[in-house]
Amino acid sequence: MMALWNHVTLERPPYTMWQIKTLDAKRTGIDVSRFKKILSTVIHDFESMDDLYRNVAVLSRLIYRMKNKFRNDKGFMSMVRLDKALDNCYRMCLKNDYVTLKSLIQMRDGMYSLPSRQNLEYVLARTQGFGKLMTRIENMSWIASHYFISRIKLGHVWNVALIALATVCRIWFHTRYILSKCCFWYDELYRYAPQFQYVGAKPWLPNDQSLPHNLKSWLCVDWDLSHNSFTGQQLIRQIMSQEYSNIINEKINTLMLDEEIDNSEIDDSETDNSRLTQNIEVTSNNNIKNKSLSNNDTEDIGEVIDRETFVSSSSNLSPNDGSTAIKRKHMNLDQGKSFKKSKIRRK
Structure with a gap:
């Protein structure tokens, strides 16, 4: 049986909810406000991926312009695989799953209405597949950049290779940043899975499959980048300032x-x-x-x-x-x- 995270379209469980009192939630350690805040940050992170979408659009146009002359090039074939993985990532629509999960959180008459554990496990499985897809995008962008760097060193059609290299490198940087956020989302939501209750007699996960405790260790990610957006922006500014000063000095010379x-x-x-x-x-x-x-x-x-x-x-x-x-x-x-x-x- 194929793993749940490897499905392109996964059948979701029914929208079911369970209720708990505010005092019982505090006693059991269920922080509903923090859970809702995490979902809001995830939705905000998905809405702030405009720069990645622009580079993906540029990549698709480069593939269209390069497909005749570079059809047998290894770097171009890596770009095609990268575009296919990005297309699968876009068709997942993971943001809609988080929006629906947030809409199930309600409060009436001092009672919290929370989504069932089946719905939370479904979102965790989709996040697991999203993280695995991000690792493939990061790997394919690194391979494509390796071939384009070697082409620039040879000097053959280096101007086209330079544009493709810049686009792939930007996708690689954004992918690493999103992958670090994805690990943070999964770890924060996985804490609430044992605390939530099943609604119905049949659990959603099969008996021979389980969700990993730590997504970063499951993905075998051996690099570290902070999930905080402010530190990421500082890193981008630092890199751009160094490159900008070097470019200005070269232009003056x-x-x-x-x-x-x-x-x-x-x-x-x-x-x-x-x-x-x-x-x-x-x-x-x-x-x-x-x-x-x-x-x-x-x-x-x-x-x-x-x-x-x-x-x-x-x-x-x-x-x-x-x-x-x-x-x-x-x-x-x-x-x-x-x-x-x-x-x-x-x-």
Whole structure:
């Protein structure tokens, strides 16, 4: 039997509730206000994933633009697997499960109406599958970034690889941050599972399956990142400030080098332009000289040079030294007419 966390669509238990008095809840250690606060933080964390969704949209557009040229590339195939995992994560709709779980918490006449243990275990199982999917996304983004870094080192289509690397790295960073939050959500909600009551005789979990006590150890996550959003924002600002200062220093150095190169190119360009004009004048004079020696070529179709300008330009030229060989491309007009007449007579 497949594990519950591995199902894309999991059949949920019925919406059932059980009641407990406020004094009994305090005596048994059920902190309803904290439970409701945890659900509110989870919903807020899901609503603050706009930056991840933007990068996922950029990733899908990059895959569409790169699928023809990079269809056999290992980095591109890793991007396709990453996009598929992100699509499965989006189709889980875990936020709706937390919203419905929060809506089941009610208070009437000094009595708490709480969701059943089956509903809480269902949300925990879905959170477990969400965390496993996040580990796959983190792993595939790391593999794709490895291939794109090697492509940048080789220098082959490095500009496209750099854009793909930046997008994948941002997804990798957001995935790690969400995965740390997911472990925090699971550990906080799992504390209330033994305290909640089953509604009905049949439990929701099968006999051969159970929920892990610690999600981080079950996922084999060997890195640590605080779940607090404020520390995550500080880390992002620190990284961006260091990178921003390095980029500014590099831009200043490149601008100074470009100015030096431009000044040197201006001095050389002035001398080179004078040489180019001299060469153009010499070649034009030689062409006119060659054309003046062939009288038959001046009568061709498309010839625009007047004979007066032709004679005046040829008079200023030096006499021909015989170094250039002149070849006649066309025969005389009289010869052409006689050749056509001979053809007609033969026919």
